[in-house]
Amino acid sequence: MIVSYFVPPAQSWKDDFAIWFEILAAFAFVLGAGNLLKMHLQKVSSRQAGWGFSVITIVAFLVTLVVGLGKVGVNPNAAFPEYAWSGNKMEPGSSWFWYIFEYVYLPLAATMFALLAFFIASAAFRAFRAKNIEAILLLGTAFIVLIGRTYAGIILTDWLPEPLRFDRLTEFIMDVFNSAGNRAIMIGISLGIVSLSLKILMGVDRSYLGSEE
Amino acid sequence: MFVFFRDLDRRWIFLAMFLAIAIPLLIGIRFPEEPSQMVRNVYQEIDQLEEGADILLAFDFDPASQGELQPMAAAFTRHCALKKHKLYFMTLWPTGVPMIEQNIRILTTEFPEYKYGTDYVNLGYKPGMEVVIQSIVSEGNLQELFTTDNAGTSLKSHPMTEKLGDILKMNLIVNVSAGTPGAKEWVQYAATPFNLNMVAGTTGVGAPALYPYIPKQLRGILGAIKAAAEYEQAMIEKFPDLKENKDAQEGLRRMGPQLVAHLLIIGLIVVGNIIFFVDRRRGTTS
Amino acid sequence: MRVHVLPGALVIAATLLLAPSAFAAPPAPPKNVTAIDRPDDAGSTIKLKWTPSTKNPADARPVIQYAILRKTVGNEFKEVQTVAATESMFSDTDCENGVEYLYAVIAIASDGSRSTPATTNTPAVASTQYFDGKRSWFVVILGMITCSIIYFINLAHRGHDLKIRKITGLEAVNEAVGRATEMGRSCLFIPGIQDINDIQTVAGITVLSRVAGLAAEYDATLEVPTSRSLVMTMARETVEAAYLAAGRPDAYREDNIYYLTDEQFGYVAGVTGTMVREKPAACFYMGAFFAESLILAETGNSIGAIQVAGTAMPSQLPFFVAACDYTLIGEEFFAASAYLSGEKHQLGSLKGQDVGKLFGAILLVVGCLLATFSLNSSKATFTRLDKNRDGSISQSESSQMSKAEFAEIDKDKNNTLDSEEIGSFKSGTVAESLQSATDYIKDNLLGSNGF
Numbered sequence: 001m002i003v004s005y006f007v008p009p010a011q012s013w014k015d016d017f018a019i020w021f022e023i024l025a026a027f028a029f030v031l032g033a034g035n036l037l038k039m040h041l042q043k044v045s046s047r048q049a050g051w052g053f054s055v056i057t058i059v060a061f062l063v064t065l066v067v068g069l070g071k072v073g074v075n076p077n078a079a080f081p082e083y084a085w086s087g088n089k090m091e092p093g094s095s096w097f098w099y100i101f102e103y104v105y106l107p108l109a110a111t112m113f114a115l116l117a118f119f120i121a122s123a124a125f126r127a128f129r130a131k132n133i134e135a136i137l138l139l140g141t142a143f144i145v146l147i148g149r150t151y152a153g154i155i156l157t158d159w160l161p162e163p164l165r166f167d168r169l170t171e172f173i174m175d176v177f178n179s180a181g182n183r184a185i186m187i188g189i190s191l192g193i194v195s196l197s198l199k200i201l202m203g204v205d206r207s208y209l210g211s212e213e
Numbered sequence: 214m215f216v217f218f219r220d221l222d223r224r225w226i227f228l229a230m231f232l233a234i235a236i237p238l239l240i241g242i243r244f245p246e247e248p249s250q251m252v253r254n255v256y257q258e259i260d261q262l263e264e265g266a267d268i269l270l271a272f273d274f275d276p277a278s279q280g281e282l283q284p285m286a287a288a289f290t291r292h293c294a295l296k297k298h299k300l301y302f303m304t305l306w307p308t309g310v311p312m313i314e315q316n317i318r319i320l321t322t323e324f325p326e327y328k329y330g331t332d333y334v335n336l337g338y339k340p341g342m343e344v345v346i347q348s349i350v351s352e353g354n355l356q357e358l359f360t361t362d363n364a365g366t367s368l369k370s371h372p373m374t375e376k377l378g379d380i381l382k383m384n385l386i387v388n389v390s391a392g393t394p395g396a397k398e399w400v401q402y403a404a405t406p407f408n409l410n411m412v413a414g415t416t417g418v419g420a421p422a423l424y425p426y427i428p429k430q431l432r433g434i435l436g437a438i439k440a441a442a443e444y445e446q447a448m449i450e451k452f453p454d455l456k457e458n459k460d461a462q463e464g465l466r467r468m469g470p471q472l473v474a475h476l477l478i479i480g481l482i483v484v485g486n487i488i489f490f491v492d493r494r495r496g497t498t499s
Numbered sequence: 500m501r502v503h504v505l506p507g508a509l510v511i512a513a514t515l516l517l518a519p520s521a522f523a524a525p526p527a528p529p530k531n532v533t534a535i536d537r538p539d540d541a542g543s544t545i546k547l548k549w550t551p552s553t554k555n556p557a558d559a560r561p562v563i564q565y566a567i568l569r570k571t572v573g574n575e576f577k578e579v580q581t582v583a584a585t586e587s588m589f590s591d592t593d594c595e596n597g598v599e600y601l602y603a604v605i606a607i608a609s610d611g612s613r614s615t616p617a618t619t620n621t622p623a624v625a626s627t628q629y630f631d632g633k634r635s636w637f638v639v640i641l642g643m644i645t646c647s648i649i650y651f652i653n654l655a656h657r658g659h660d661l662k663i664r665k666i667t668g669l670e671a672v673n674e675a676v677g678r679a680t681e682m683g684r685s686c687l688f689i690p691g692i693q694d695i696n697d698i699q700t701v702a703g704i705t706v707l708s709r710v711a712g713l714a715a716e717y718d719a720t721l722e723v724p725t726s727r728s729l730v731m732t733m734a735r736e737t738v739e740a741a742y743l744a745a746g747r748p749d750a751y752r753e754d755n756i757y758y759l760t761d762e763q764f765g766y767v768a769g770v771t772g773t774m775v776r777e778k779p780a781a782c783f784y785m786g787a788f789f790a791e792s793l794i795l796a797e798t799g800n801s802i803g804a805i806q807v808a809g810t811a812m813p814s815q816l817p818f819f820v821a822a823c824d825y826t827l828i829g830e831e832f833f834a835a836s837a838y839l840s841g842e843k844h845q846l847g848s849l850k851g852q853d854v855g856k857l858f859g860a861i862l863l864v865v866g867c868l869l870a871t872f873s874l875n876s877s878k879a880t881f882t883r884l885d886k887n888r889d890g891s892i893s894q895s896e897s898s899q900m901s902k903a904e905f906a907e908i909d910k911d912k913n914n915t916l917d918s919e920e921i922g923s924f925k926s927g928t929v930a931e932s933l934q935s936a937t938d939y940i941k942d943n944l945l946g947s948n949g950f
Binding site: 005006007008009011012021024025028029031032035036039042049050053108109112113115116119120122123124126127128182185186187188189191192193194195196197198199200202204205 | 696828
Binding site for chain 3: 223275277278382391392393416418419421422
C-alpha cells in the first residue's frame, strides 16, 4: 500500500487490496451472523436473564433476512419483466423490505440519534462546571457559541459593533480557535498513526495479533 | 429546592428537553435568519455556475441523521434544480439510497420539467467505502465503476451518462455526510489531489473537524440545521417564490426548537454551576 | 435558354444572402493545441490542451463539441473522442508507451459544420514514471519522522533511559480493573465501531490486550461487544493470548467477546442495554467513535462505572471528556499500548514521535513567518495576476480587499489559469514551498493513512 502511494505503476494494487478486503469482510458477515444466532439461541435455551430480548432479536433478524433476500413484494424491473428478482428491493409502497426500512428501521435509528439531545442536556448539567480558569474559558466560549448559533445571538447582541456580535464571534471562534486546535490535534494524531503503523510493521508491537511474549 | 437540584434525577432534565423541543415545534415558532459569510460562500459556489453545470451530489448519510441533514440536502438539490444544473446522485452508505430517493422526489414534484436521465441520474450505492472515492478519481473510472443506475438500467441508455467519463468533468462536488466515509474522505482523496471544487454539509458535531480544510481544499461547509436554515433564507432572498413552499423551509422551521433547547442547556449549565459554587462554599465553611 | 438560367442563378444567390444559416460558415478552430505525456502516472496517457475557439465568424453557428483526432507519425488522423464545448482538456488514456502521437482538435458547430483542424506541432510520447514527483515532499517528511522513531527505538533498546510524561488516563486502567474485581462486577471494553482496516481499531485492540492481561491477573470478567465480526475475531485472539500470557488460559471465555451488529445505533442500543442490565464497574471506549460516544459514555456514567476513553476522532473528544473519568486525546491513545507495556523499546517510539512534532512545529513557525513577511509581495502578485485578467484592480484596492474577496479572486484564478500555471505560481517563493510542506503534514500525512 505504501509503495503504491509513491509508485504510479503500482497504484492499482491499492484497489486490489481493497477488493480482497471487501471479499473477506463479506465472509466475515456470515461469521458475524452465525455468532449472533449462536449467542442468542444459547441465551434462549438456557433461559438467561433477558432471554425474551434474544427471541425478539432472532425473529427480527430472520424476518429481515428472508424479506430482503427474497425481495418479497418487489415488482420486476420494467426492462426485464420475465425475471422476478430483477426489481428494486427498495421499491416504495410495494416492497416489504421498504416497509421495514421506512416504518421500523428509520424511526428506530432516528430515535437513537435523537437521544443525543437528552444526553447532551444531562451531561451539560452535570459536567460543565467552572472548576478552574480553563473551565471558565471553555464555559464562556460555549455560552457564546450556543447563543450565537441561534437567532437569540442576533437579538441580544445586535446593538454591539459588528465584530462583537455573538453570531460573528461564533464564526470567528470556529474559524480561528477551533481550526487551530483541530489542526494541532490532527498533526498529533497523524504522528501517532505513523508511529503505531511503524511499530506494527517492524513487529515491535504485536499485541494486536495476540502473539505477544 | 437546592437539594432537589443538587440531586436532580436526570429524567427531569430529559422531560424539560422534551418540552423545550416539542412545544416550539407544535406551536411553530419561527425566527428570521441571516446567512453567515460561510453559508453565502457555499451558496455562491452553486449559484455562480453556468446553467447546465455537472454537479456530483454525494449524500453519505442515513435515516438516523436525516433529521439534521435532510434540510440541507433538500436545499442543495432544490438550488441546483433552480439553476438548471445536471445532477449526479451517489452514496457510499448502503442506507443512503432512500436519502437520495427523498431528494429525487423533490425534483419530480417541484420540477416536473426535470427529466430523469437527461437532467439528473441516481448512481445509487457503491460498496467499498473510501476506496470507491480513490477509484473514481482515476481517469475514466466513473464510467468504468458505474455501469448501471440505481434501478439497474444501463447508464449508456441515458443521454447524460452515455459518456460518463471521469470525476474531473464535475464542476462541483456537493457532499452531505454524517460520518465516515464522508466529507473528510472526499476532501482527502478527490478534492485535494485533483483540485476539484467542493462544498460540504455536515452534522453540528462533525463540522469543527472540517474547518481546517477551508478555504483551499473545501470551499465552504454547512454545519447542522442552523446553516441549512441560513441557506434556505439565502435561497428565498434570490427566489422569492420559495416563500410559498413550506417544504423549502424545513431548516427554518427547526430553528425555533433549537433556540429553546440551547437556552435550556445554558440554563442547566448556569444552575449546575450555582450548585457547584454553593456546594463548594458550604464545603469550605464547614 | 440563357434567359432562363440567369434568373435561376439570381434565386440561388438571393437564397444564400437571405438565409445565411443554411450555409453557415464553419466555426473557428481552437488554438494552441499542445499534447504532453501526463506527468507522474503509470504511462499510456497523453494529456491534450487547447484554447477554445473564441472569435467565431459572425455567420458561424456556436461551437457545441470538439472532436479529438489522433495519428501515429506517417498515418492518417482518426477520431478518438468528442468532448463538450465547455472542455479545454482531454486525456487520451489509450496510448502505447514509446509511440509518437500527433493530435488534432476540430471545433464542431451546432449545424454539424467542422472547423479546420488545429494540430500539435511536435509528437507526444506516453511513458511510465516510477516515482510520483508530486509526493517528494511527503517522502522527505515521512522519511525524517520514520528515521527519528527508529533511532529512538534503537536508543531505548540499547538501554538509554527515556523520560515519558505520566498519562493519568492510562494509570487509571489498573485502578478501573481493580475496582471491578473488588465489586465483583465486569469490565466492558468497546473497540469503536469501525472495522480492522481503521488504525484506531488496531490501536484499541492493542489496549484491549493490556486490559485483558490485567483482567486475567485480577480474575475480573471482561466483556467485549463488537460491531464488526472481523474485530470480534481479532479481539478473541488477542484476549486469549493475553490470558495465556498471564497464566490463566482456563479463565478465558470466548463467548464474552461477541458480535452485535454493523448498524451504528443498533450497536449502541445493544451495548447500552448490556450496561443497564449488567452494570459493569469499568467501561473502556478505545477506538473510532461517532455520534454514539455520548450515548455510551452518559449511560456508563449513569450506572456509576469508572470510565476511560481513547479516540482520535476530534469531534467526539468533548463528549468523552465531559462524561468519562479519563480521556486519552488523539496521540495519547496511539501511545497507550507502548505506555501500558512499559517496554523500553516501545517507549522509544513515543520519543521519536516528539521529534516529528518538533519538526512540524518548526515548519509551521517558519512557514508562518515567511508567509507573513512576504505578504506584500504576494499581494502584489495578486494584483499582477488581476491586471493580467482585466487590468481593473489597483495595488491599493487589492490591499483593502477582504479575505472573502481574495478568496473570490482565487476562484477566478483557478478558472482562468490552468493547474500547471498555478503550480508554478505557488512554488514561486521559498515561503510557499515551505507552506506546501506544512500543508503536507497537515493534510496528506493524515490522508495517506485513511484515518
